[in-house]
Amino acid sequence: MANTPYPESYYAASANAVPPRPALQDDVETDVCVIGAGYTGLSSALFLLENGFRVTVLEAAKVGFGASGRNGGQIVNSYSRDIDVIERSVGPKQAQLLGQMAFEGGRIIRERVAKYNIQCDLKNGGVFAAITAKQMGHLESQKRLWERFGHTQLELMDQRRIREVVDCDQYVGGMLDMSGGHIHPLNLALGEAAAVESLGGTIFEQSPAVRIERGANPVVHTPQGKVRAKFIIVAGNAYLGNLVPELAAKSMPCGTQVITTEPLGDAVAKSLLPQDYCVEDCNYLLDYYRLSGDKRLIFGGGVVYGARDPANIEAIIRPKMLKAFPQLKDVKIDYAWTGNFLLTLSRLPQVGRLGDNIYYSQGCSGHGVTYTHLAGKVLAEALRGQAERFDAFADLPHYPFPGGQLLRTPFAALGAWYYGLRDKFGY
Numbered sequence: 260m261a262n263t264p265y266p267e268s269y270y271a272a273s274a275n276a277v278p279p280r281p282a283l284q285d286d287v288e289t290d291v292c293v294i295g296a297g298y299t300g301l302s303s304a305l306f307l308l309e310n311g312f313r314v315t316v317l318e319a320a321k322v323g324f325g326a327s328g329r330n331g332g333q334i335v336n337s338y339s340r341d342i343d344v345i346e347r348s349v350g351p352k353q354a355q356l357l358g359q360m361a362f363e364g365g366r367i368i369r370e371r372v373a374k375y376n377i378q379c380d381l382k383n384g385g386v387f388a389a390i391t392a393k394q395m396g397h398l399e400s401q402k403r404l405w406e407r408f409g410h411t412q413l414e415l416m417d418q419r420r421i422r423e424v425v426d427c428d429q430y431v432g433g434m435l436d437m438s439g440g441h442i443h444p445l446n447l448a449l450g451e452a453a454a455v456e457s458l459g460g461t462i463f464e465q466s467p468a469v470r471i472e473r474g475a476n477p478v479v480h481t482p483q484g485k486v487r488a489k490f491i492i493v494a495g496n497a498y499l500g501n502l503v504p505e506l507a508a509k510s511m512p513c514g515t516q517v518i519t520t521e522p523l524g525d526a527v528a529k530s531l532l533p534q535d536y537c538v539e540d541c542n543y544l545l546d547y548y549r550l551s552g553d554k555r556l557i558f559g560g561g562v563v564y565g566a567r568d569p570a571n572i573e574a575i576i577r578p579k580m581l582k583a584f585p586q587l588k589d590v591k592i593d594y595a596w597t598g599n600f601l602l603t604l605s606r607l608p609q610v611g612r613l614g615d616n617i618y619y620s621q622g623c624s625g626h627g628v629t630y631t632h633l634a635g636k637v638l639a640e641a642l643r644g645q646a647e648r649f650d651a652f653a654d655l656p657h658y659p660f661p662g663g664q665l666l667r668t669p670f671a672a673l674g675a676w677y678y679g680l681r682d683k684f685g686y
């Protein structure tokens with residue numbers, strides 16, 4: 260039987276201890292079968308269990324094996340597309356609902372951490388850092404926009420103020436969101452999985468769904484067992500492969516890479532990020548970084564379209580880190596890894612239903628830590644018959660990548676090259 264371990268990341272090396280979970284070897288019956296134990300699957304499972312559903316989660320590898328256990332750990336609110344772009348595409352009523360939900364995922368994470376006592380180094384405060392005056396102008400209009408939807412906690416920072424929170428001279432200003440913040444992402448997923456089990460849910464690891472028998476009484480097959488369910492939630496995101504061909508056709512897995520330094524010590528760590536906020540810059544191909552609980556710098560950036568694993572991650576990401584923090588030139592990199600997120604052409608999440616009983620959410624295109632927690636709630640609402648918020652997502656228009664599966668990678672890379680050039684020359 261396959262035994263897929265975690266990638267060798269800092270998170271896997273510092274994960275909280277958890278009991279091993281079995282692979283599915285029987286024929287089981289449940290209300291909802293969730294495919295994938297990342298944040299989307301775990302958040303869905305938790306909300307459903309809290310509302311009286313019986314839930315079985317199938318995970319191909321281990322809890323948090325995908326992006327949820329490898330990401331930058333940044334609690335970034337809203338979506339990977341601005342609300343005004345959404346508004347122009349879908350009109351004011353739907354945009355109003357989506358705008359109101361834009362900061363809910365961060366609240367859900369905090370509620371989960373408090374309610375289930377999850378130890379995941381939660382810290383408050385996230386900074387969007389502007390490298391150019393144009394980016395600063397965009398942050399100013401974004402603040403006005405978010406305030407229109409009731410999100411009024413944001414603080415604009417001028418050049419002097421941003422230097423108080425990050426010792427990097429690249430930035431002309433920024434915006435601080437105290438409802439943003441950061442977490443140890445794998446420990447959050449592990450804590451949520453424990454919460455699922457504490458409510459009577461079952462999680463099978465090393466149990467990939469290999470076939471879905473659709474129909475009035477759907478059945479999910481794994482190599483050694485099957486789950487009969489009233490509903491299925493597909494939450495495999497960038498790791499789903501071709502299990503559900505309709506979903507693979509309109510999305511593209513992409514890789515992004517993260518490195519982690521050796522522990523910096525309190526003094527150096529405090530000099531870089533005195534308030535321990537996390538930071539992401541405003542470039543299209545953005546860099547993001549933060550301190551870990553044991554005072555390492557965790558730095559991510561770069562995108563590999565089509566999700567091939569790059570050979571030397573440190574060689575790609577370390578120069579970016581040194582550009583931001585040249586003072587770290589003698590610091591050793593202890594960990595480097597890659598992970599996949601799922602890109603959609605609109606960069607908005609794809610949410611919907613196939614037939615009467617197969618639900619899915621995927622493709623938040625980068626900013627997924629908060630959105631996936633919201634998605635779990637919205638999917639659970641839909642299964643309970645309250646579909647207004649689900650419909651607001653499900654009605655977003657989506658298109659296949661030009662060129663189909665064969666050419667979507669070069670086309671997307673071309674688009675990114677163009678935006679990368681714009682970043683470089685400050686357009």
Ligand SMILES: Cc1cc2nc3c(=O)[nH]c(=O)nc-3n(C[C@H](O)[C@H](O)[C@H](O)COP(=O)(O)OP(=O)(O)OC[C@H]3O[C@@H](n4cnc5c(N)ncnc54)[C@H](O)[C@@H]3O)c2cc1C
Nearest residue numbers: 295297298299319325326327330331333468495598627628
């Ligand atoms: C390196 C990296 C850094 C990132 N940094 C940030 C960040 O700082 N902030 C932010 O907001 N977002 C970030 N993201 C994005 C964010 O992590 C993702 O959007 C989010 O975690 C997606 O969660 P998910 O549950 O939908 O998917 P995943 O976490 O990928 O989970 C999918 C799970 O499904 C399982 N699976 C797949 N197919 C099957 C199957 N057939 N049967 C059973 N199980 C299956 C997989 O093994 C996997 O565990 C980052 C992503 C990456 C890769």
